[in-house]
Amino acid sequence: MLLKKIVQNRLLQSLALAAVSVLLHFWAFHQTPFATGWDSYFYLVQVKSLEETGTMHSPEASLIYPYLQVFYWFTGDYVLGMKIGVALLCGIFTLLVCRRGAAFPLLGAWSLFSPQLTYFAAQYPKNLLGLVLFVAFIRALDWAMSKSRSWLALPAFLLIANYFGHRMMFGLAVVYALLWLLFRYKNQIPRMAIKIGIALGGAFGLFLLAGQFFPGLAQVADLARLSGTLSWQPQFAPWSFVQSFGLERIGGWWIFEIAMVVFWWLAGIATWKSGKSVSNPALFWLCGLLLFPFLEWSLTGLAWRMFLVFVVLLPLAFDFQNVPQKTARVLFPTLLVCSMFSWKSYSPALQDPDYALFQKVTNRAMNQLLESPAPSKPELFIAHNALAEYFTFTTGTDAMPWLPEYTIDSTKLWRIAAGVHGQTLRYFAGTENALKIKDLGGRYFLLPEYVWQLALKNARKEDDVYFLETAESWLNPHSIRPAFLLKRKQGG
Secondary structure, three states, X not given: OHHHHHHHOHHHHHHHHHHHHHHHHHHHHOOOOOOOOOOHHHHHHHHHHHHHHOOOOOOOOOOHHHHHHHHHHHHOOHHHHHHHHHHHHHHHHHHHHOOOOOOOOHHHHHHHHOHHHHHHHHHOHHHHHHHHHHHHHHHHHHHHHOOOHHHHHHHHHHHHHHHOOOHHHHHHHHHHHHHHHHHHOOOOHHHHHHHHHHHHHHHHHHHHHHHHHOOOOOOHHHXXXXXXXXXXXXXXXXXXXXXXXXXXXXXXXHHHXXXXXXXXXXXXXXXXXXXXXXXXXXXXXXXXXXXXXXXXXXXXXXXXXXXXXXXXXXXXHOOHHHOOHHHHHHHHHHHHHHHHHHHHHOXXXXXXOOHHHXXXXXXXXXXXXXXXXXXXXXXXXXXXXXXXHHHHHHHOOOEEOOEOOOOOOHHHEEEEEEOXXXXXXXXXXOOOOHHHOEEEEOOEEEEEHHHHHHHHHHHHHOOOHHHHHHHOOOOOOOOEOOHHHHHHHOOO
């Protein structure tokens, strides 16, 4: 009886899909006892600091941290709370994409199936919060226009909320609003241009002003992030992703999703050329902008983040309510069945840092320091990204993937070097420093920073290119934090 009611009631159907989405995504995240993603322990450092001191480790007025803190209160476990909180965001996303009036919520079933959504959620919880607020903004805008103008306060509120959610998604929401106005009022735009310009200018000024009072939000200094992102050599993000990420880390389900989304995008362009339009042209062309070909491609760059959003968002630009009932009756249960397997496309062993190794390295480093007759307690460690955040979270001692921009006692500054050959490192450090270098396993080494810098200096003298290639890579931070990050760190 209950199953029959769920099948017949569209709201219950959508809620059931959302509940399954929460469970499947939590299942995916719970494949590992550690937090998921490369930045996860940065979030946990923030939440832990917020819980224990009332302030964040790095000032940032983002909604994601108090949101995750709530789940810590319920679970008493930072990692488990984060997994539950992020899984719930996935469920909310599934609920939001289920269109009213659809005989079968195909978009909801597609989000349940989506390997890209699972990976995106595991890696970027803050981006996911912004994505959820973005979709809520789209839905609220359409709904408000069917009501009186007073209801426009709801999408305006969601837009402001996204300002505190995620910078990139807030920017996309603003661009979407402009495109939405253009397509909806294209005949009235010329006479409305001045009013729109004044409104945008005022809003832009307010948001920049707010950024000066709320640390970690949009600031003029953030424009420095875009330095070096443009390239004269074009690239096609879906193909760049497959090439750089590797088929072994993607798998068949994920390849299928990307191929289908690219097909829909090309079909949408063909539809536009024939004089017709997709159901949401503003969202469709916004997604087209996400594939801007003259962005430098890297697995940490802007083009990468935009591609991840493109695959998740583009299906929302189409009206799958017009799919024939017979086809929908086959597609809907097929997607549900495939969802029981596609979540495995997210593989912590292939796509996440080796946190099990980081745990061993961290424990051995702390044991070495306890056993050695160090003259003073270390104040700061330098280690590569992910390891630095894991180290900070588990030990309570600061570690960062940058050289300190301030003066620090050389006896209190240590480094966890990675990837170098131990014998070569000791050779360049000199016999007088060889015993100060502690092997942590996994080609990780603990040593005072001044010993590391001496080793680098000697390696440059002997022009040991092979050693320097690893010693000055991302595995071994070798530059001072950029000015725009320093400004954000200081809350200015």
